[in-house]
Amino acid sequence: xxxxxxxxxxxxxxxxxxxxxxxxxxxxxxxxxxxxxxxxxxxxxxxxxxxxxxxxxxxxxxxxxxxxxxxxxxxxxxxxxxxxxxxxxxxxxxxxxxxxxxxxxxxxxxxxxxxxxxxxxxxxxxxxxxxxxxxxxxxxxxxxxxxxxxxxxxxxxxxxxxxxxxxxxxxxxxxxxxxxxxxxxxxxxxxxxxxxxxxxxxxxxxxxxxxxxxxxxxxxxxxxxxxxxxxxxxxxxxxxxxxxxxxxxxx
Amino acid sequence: xxxxxxxxxxxxxxxxxxxxxxxxxxxxxxxxxxxxxxxxxxxxxxxxxxxxxxxxxxxxxxxxxxxxxxxxxxxxxxxxxxxxxxxxxxxxxxxxxxxxxxxxxxxxxxxxxxxxxxxxxxxxxxxxxxxxxxxxxxxxxxxxxxxxxxxxxxxxxxxxxxxxxxxxxxxxxxxxxxxxxxxxxxxxxxxxxxxxxxxxxxxxxxxxxxxxxxxxxxxxxxxxxxxxxxxxxxxxxxxxxxxxxxxxxxxxxxxxxxxxxxxxxxxxxxxxxxxxxxxxxxxxxxxxxxxxxxxxxxxxxxxxxxxxxxxxxxxxxxxxxxxxxxxxxxxxxxxxxxxxxxxxxxxxxxxxxxxxxxxxxxxxxxxxxxxxxxxxxxxxxxxxxxxxxxxxxxxxxxxxxxxxxxxxxxxxxxxxxxxxxxxxxxxxxxxxxxxxxxxxxxxxxxxxxxxxxxxxxxxxxxxxxxxxxxxxxxxxxxxxxxxxxxxxxxxxxxxxxxxxxxxxxx
Numbered sequence: 001x002x003x004x005x006x007x008x009x010x011x012x013x014x015x016x017x018x019x020x021x022x023x024x025x026x027x028x029x030x031x032x033x034x035x036x037x038x039x040x041x042x043x044x045x046x047x048x049x050x051x052x053x054x055x056x057x058x059x060x061x062x063x064x065x066x067x068x069x070x071x072x073x074x075x076x077x078x079x080x081x082x083x084x085x086x087x088x089x090x091x092x093x094x095x096x097x098x099x100x101x102x103x104x105x106x107x108x109x110x111x112x113x114x115x116x117x118x119x120x121x122x123x124x125x126x127x128x129x130x131x132x133x134x135x136x137x138x139x140x141x142x143x144x145x146x147x148x149x150x151x152x153x154x155x156x157x158x159x160x161x162x163x164x165x166x167x168x169x170x171x172x173x174x175x176x177x178x179x180x181x182x183x184x185x186x187x188x189x190x191x192x193x194x195x196x197x198x199x200x201x202x203x204x205x206x207x208x209x210x211x212x213x214x215x216x217x218x219x220x221x222x223x224x225x226x227x228x229x230x231x232x233x234x235x236x237x238x239x240x241x242x243x244x245x246x247x248x249x250x251x
Numbered sequence: 252x253x254x255x256x257x258x259x260x261x262x263x264x265x266x267x268x269x270x271x272x273x274x275x276x277x278x279x280x281x282x283x284x285x286x287x288x289x290x291x292x293x294x295x296x297x298x299x300x301x302x303x304x305x306x307x308x309x310x311x312x313x314x315x316x317x318x319x320x321x322x323x324x325x326x327x328x329x330x331x332x333x334x335x336x337x338x339x340x341x342x343x344x345x346x347x348x349x350x351x352x353x354x355x356x357x358x359x360x361x362x363x364x365x366x367x368x369x370x371x372x373x374x375x376x377x378x379x380x381x382x383x384x385x386x387x388x389x390x391x392x393x394x395x396x397x398x399x400x401x402x403x404x405x406x407x408x409x410x411x412x413x414x415x416x417x418x419x420x421x422x423x424x425x426x427x428x429x430x431x432x433x434x435x436x437x438x439x440x441x442x443x444x445x446x447x448x449x450x451x452x453x454x455x456x457x458x459x460x461x462x463x464x465x466x467x468x469x470x471x472x473x474x475x476x477x478x479x480x481x482x483x484x485x486x487x488x489x490x491x492x493x494x495x496x497x498x499x500x501x502x503x504x505x506x507x508x509x510x511x512x513x514x515x516x517x518x519x520x521x522x523x524x525x526x527x528x529x530x531x532x533x534x535x536x537x538x539x540x541x542x543x544x545x546x547x548x549x550x551x552x553x554x555x556x557x558x559x560x561x562x563x564x565x566x567x568x569x570x571x572x573x574x575x576x577x578x579x580x581x582x583x584x585x586x587x588x589x590x591x592x593x594x595x596x597x598x599x600x601x602x603x604x605x606x607x608x609x610x611x612x613x614x615x616x617x618x619x620x621x622x623x624x625x626x627x628x629x630x631x632x633x634x635x636x637x638x639x640x641x642x643x644x645x646x647x648x649x650x651x652x653x654x655x656x657x658x659x660x661x662x663x664x665x666x667x668x669x670x671x672x673x674x675x676x677x678x679x680x681x682x683x684x685x686x687x688x689x690x691x692x693x694x695x696x697x698x699x700x701x702x703x704x705x706x707x708x709x710x711x712x713x714x715x716x717x718x719x720x721x722x723x724x725x726x727x728x729x730x731x732x733x734x735x736x737x738x739x740x741x742x743x744x745x746x747x748x749x750x751x752x753x754x755x756x757x
Contacts, residue, residue, distance in 0.1 A: 051711075073711070073717075074708060074711035075715060075716050078714040079714055082712075090703075092709070092710075092723070095723055095727035100710075103715060104714050105714075111714065164714070
């Protein structure tokens with residue numbers, strides 16, 4: 001489903017290369033985790049895949065179901081099925097959470113040539129999805145992420161994901177800033193979305209999130225490359241021994 | 252779009268096609284009505300003033316009033332303090348009076364109005380029919396079933412073409428008609444109030460307006476009456492090289508209430524046109540007036556050609572104790588805007604509020620704000636201003652808050668936020684604060700921010716295109732003001748915000 005080949009990326013403003021040839025394939029129905037120390041390029045990968053400004057792809061390719069992602073505008077990638085759960089969800093003052101969700105859902109439907117959801121259908125759907133994430137009516141009315149706690153922000157990201165039903169979900173350090181209870185809620189939300197047609201790329205520092213969202217494949221990223229891949233046991237190895245051993249081994 | 256603005260109608264291309272193409276361009280109201288007009292000769296002088304007065308069949312006192320204003324105007328100079336630049340206006344190279352020929356004999360009822368004029372308003376989304384809701388506003392059909400009535404006075408160039416719901420309003424004791432009609436039918440009210448809030452000599456444009464105003468709306472709500480429907484005036488400039496000078500006079504007598512809406516549009520042309528209006532509102536004891544404007548005059552094209560020069564004096568006099576006024580404005584149009592809807596808080600415990608959204612894109616220049624003059628005891632005022640600049644536009648908030656010695660225990664709160672889109676536009680905030688007693692309190696908060704790239708990326712990652720994302724973020728920024736508008740206007744305004752900012756990013 002998601003295929004990344006020899007991806008080289010540098011910052012637009014400086015010569016510093018951040019991704020130095022990333023190769024990665026995420027199949028439909030699978031959960032891939034990317035772990036790695038700070039500054040290894042994990043978040044950059046998520047931004048480049050979703051089309052954020054400020055990066056320049058100098059070599060390589062990234063496709064979703066054979067479609068060239070790198071040629072598309074961010075909104076086109078979203079309509080094609082790429083969803084990024086942000087590490088730091090952005091606040092939009094004055095815009096109700098519900099309005100935001102509805103605008104997003106209908107924008108994607110329009111882009112795919114589907115009819116917009118009626119207000120009533122939308123409301124029904126959002127209430128249903130919000131309930132399982134313990135998001136109450138008040139939170140739906142409040143401006144997007146404004147004054148939300150860390151846990152509320154992340155739950156809100158998962159709500160958006162549930163509403164947009166993307167093909168490829170990228171979770172960028174979704175566990176950061178979450179207490180145990182919030183982590184459980186968020187993980188349950190993610191697990192509920194796992195199905196045969198959907199791929200996940202879960203970026204995280206720590207193994208603990210992977211206790212809740214069980215990965216099929218774990219990759220270790222360091223210095224702009226994927227240096228080691230393996231099964232869930234690789235995450236445990238990191239948890240027990242840190243990255244140093246693995247990095248020493250690869251070098 | 253650049254090509255469109257310069258389009259000459261080629262042989263074989265009918266006007267309808269041109270109109271249709273125009274309609275899909277940014278400014279939706281840029282078409283013109285092909286109608287036979289009657290003009291006064293170009294320029295302004297005592298003869299023109301007399302002619303306008305004569306056309307309106309005015310009594311002598313009115314003619315004298317105008318002539319005195321004209322005399323005064325010839326001794327005045329155009330104000331230059333505002334942060335706006337425009338080529339010198341040749342006041343003798345304008346028409347001051349333009350009337351559709353079919354209006355020579357004033358129609359007795361709406362049925363007699365020229366179908367071409369009715370069609371014009373229909374196309375603008377303001378059908379001159381007595382119907383439940385202000386139709387044409389998208390989403391209006393989803394409004395609550397009980398519906399709302401809105402009475403409309405339609406002003407086309409220099410004359411009012413008709414006013415709806417007059418009979419029903421009359422039953423409630425409310426007078427709503429064109430000002431030319433009021434001068435004839437209700438001279439005692441006009442004499443008493445005209446010029447009592449904005450004196451003839453107030454400022455250059457107001458004085459010119461006093462001399463040459465051709466029409467406008469008049470409202471009188473008698474004591475204790477809550478006006479049974481919203482009142483509105485829709486101003487349309489159609490004729491070329493013609494200034495529109497309208498005069499609006501609203502009187503809310505003791506304990507009464509009225510909500511008034513004003514909308515404006517003009518054809519898309521590459522020469523600038525002048526609009527200089529005066530609005531006076533008198534609010535007696537315990538009365539309340541809400542005045543909302545959605546100003547959507549043609550803003551000029553993306554190269555800064557054409558557009559309306561909008562020099563407007565609007566002022567409300569809260570004469571009675573506990574009287575209240577609320578100005579809400581959405582300023583999206585005009586090449587140049589010079590406008591400061593003000594409140595004179597004369598009565599004790601009177602209140603004034605000003606909510607404003609001013610959007611300037613491309614080469615638009617807006618210098619707008621308010622004056623809150625606290626004269627009475629325990630008076631309160633609130634200012635919420637949202638200025639949005641995009642393209643190469645300049646947007647200035649200019650506001651005065653003045654606490655006079657007798658305005659004991661008075662309060663003002665000002666919040667003034669500016670939003671910049673792109674790096675070639677400007678936002679300026681010029682607050683003037685005078686406090687001449689020691690028991691009053693004035694608070695001023697101001698912020699300037701840029702449309703945040705992170706916000707835009709977040710929206711786009713969720714599937715919105717760039718323009719949709721900007722519109723969403725900007726509408727959020729304006730929310731406090733949009734909430735102050737009547738519902739139909741709020742929906743229209745939200746869409747306008749989106750349309751006005753098209754092409755402002757990327």
